[in-house]
Amino acid sequence: MQCVNVELKERRYPIYIGEHLLTDSSVYPLKSGDKVMIVTNETIAPLYLETVANTLKRIGCQVDHVLLKDGEKYKTLDSLNQIFTALLQQNHGRDTTLIALGGGVIGDVAGYAAASYQRGIKFIQIPTTLLSQVDSSVGGKTAVNHELGKNMIGAFYQPITVIIDTTTLNTLPKREVNAGLAEVIKYGAILDYPFFEWLERHIDNLVALNQQDLQYCIARCCQIKADVVAHDETEKGERALLNLGHTFGHAIETHLGYGNWLHGEAVAAGSMMAAALSEKLGDLTHTDVARLEKLFARANLPTFSPDGMQPEDYLPHMMRDKKVLAGKLRLVLLKTLGQAYVTTDSDPTLVLEAIRACTQAD
């Protein structure tokens, strides 16, 4: 088992990473008599709900659960309200603990519910997808979507513990494992060139779910993100680097409708657009761009704009992104592989050319 400690101004919490942690009662910060509400979805429940509930009952907790529908389109205020209703119907007070068991959607909705229920209750995350293990389990970003924009409603709210059982990845669809690898590759590209090289050597093992490499990889990603977040809890500066490819990616997700491309897939294509722009600005070499593209491709990820989406379709969506400040597009670009920066004065013509460079002719 590996442990990464996230150190924040007001609090610290551990991320445990290992095999078969769902049944390891020693990693749960709970005691006999504690009330717990598990939030999960209809896909995860048959796989892991009973396992987790039994571990908690062994500790002596009183365990309730609420099942959300599976999918990004249920990341809504309505699902949030479903959690509040369950908490109130089962008389959960301010001293209860909410457990998110599932992927990023469950983590985001349950985390925001924990932040909001009676103005804040304790929260434990058990992410079961690679994406949520390397991304949303660190940083305290919680949110639901609004019909006019993704992640527009939420809070910064930290869990008390994150429990990552890497064996849960064995039941995850391959396409989602790959989408998670998009964020993994992103960490190497923006902040850690040695890790980028490690990925070039181990990406096939990760795709094949080698447990040892997975644990190293997840711990490394959590550590990178934890370091960034510790410096910048509410995303004023350095944390923005983590959004490489995300502004382009959100445009893709919004244009196609949530859930047609996976988030990681949109981030992969979006990162290639950021890389193309970085090359046009004379920072990345053509070889760098090709190395990044190859890594994404080996993880079976898209490196081009979706079929039928025109370069002109991007900017209106991008201008509505949360990262827009005072009407200025804020993009994360690469100086070199392993070193990203944020800019607010990109030339819209160049941005369009970079998108075009990642658009395949019909």
Added chain:
Amino acid sequence: MQCVNVELKERRYPIYIGEHLLTDSSVYPLKSGDKVMIVTNETIAPLYLETVANTLKRIGCQVDHVLLKDGEKYKTLDSLNQIFTALLQQNHGRDTTLIALGGGVIGDVAGYAAASYQRGIKFIQIPTTLLSQVDSSVGGKTAVNHELGKNMIGAFYQPITVIIDTTTLNTLPKREVNAGLAEVIKYGAILDYPFFEWLERHIDNLVALNQQDLQYCIARCCQIKADVVAHDETEKGERALLNLGHTFGHAIETHLGYGNWLHGEAVAAGSMMAAALSEKLGDLTHTDVARLEKLFARANLPTFSPDGMQPEDYLPHMMRDKKVLAGKLRLVLLKTLGQAYVTTDSDPTLVLEAIRACTQAD
């Protein structure tokens, strides 16, 4: 003009209290070019929306507004979503400022919207009711109701400035002025005996809206609450004292349905129940209880349980209160006038007797 500074761990903000502040551009912490969204309701808008908007336009701000329906029953996730929709439709980014113009409901909903929109934007409060001026403008509690419980969903979120224009009380229904005085009297009863005595001398002036006494009174209440909140931002200890009468009061509001009794009216009757219990415990004298009752009565406030509500109707509602910890009822009681304390081991039989003492025979 009076100014009370609220000093919190991470930040401080001023509360300005005076006549005609709505049109005083110097109290708004905004500059030319800032985007602003005013949240108000259909009752307040015809009275003050244009006044505030014009002041902001004089500063050079870009001003939008959103109108909610008036009333506690609109303190919902739906109203919250209406604010998000307006913000997104008008392309408000993370750097926008939300202004709550109205009473406690507007402040609570808009404050929670500000806490949640893009995970937090700047927030200014302009409370236009006495209750919101002395209570919800300090402390950062924001919330909406759930059909199973009041204020169950929310956040702790601080404004950057509070602007209290006491002349707005001239358009407030008398019944609401009186309801605000319930919270004013509460401050004296729990923490400030000299202020309690001041109220015994000036309550008639306050009922008559004497501007000078109102300003002193509001500033004093804000200062008392600011001191309490500074010690206890997230309501773990001392802050609970502010809830004198509230657990009984919430039971009344829930039983009657939101909005039949005003919050302050329920707090007045609830405070008398707490006082009756304190007398039964041998802390308050009969004279103390009578002085408290007289002060409420001079402000035309109810000091008895609503007609038709039975003493037995209270406990089920009270046990669902946010202040319940580990299944234990947590009540604020009085040692003497001006000194409150919190207890979690009240005898249910005595609680019922206290409620009965405040119930009029049919």
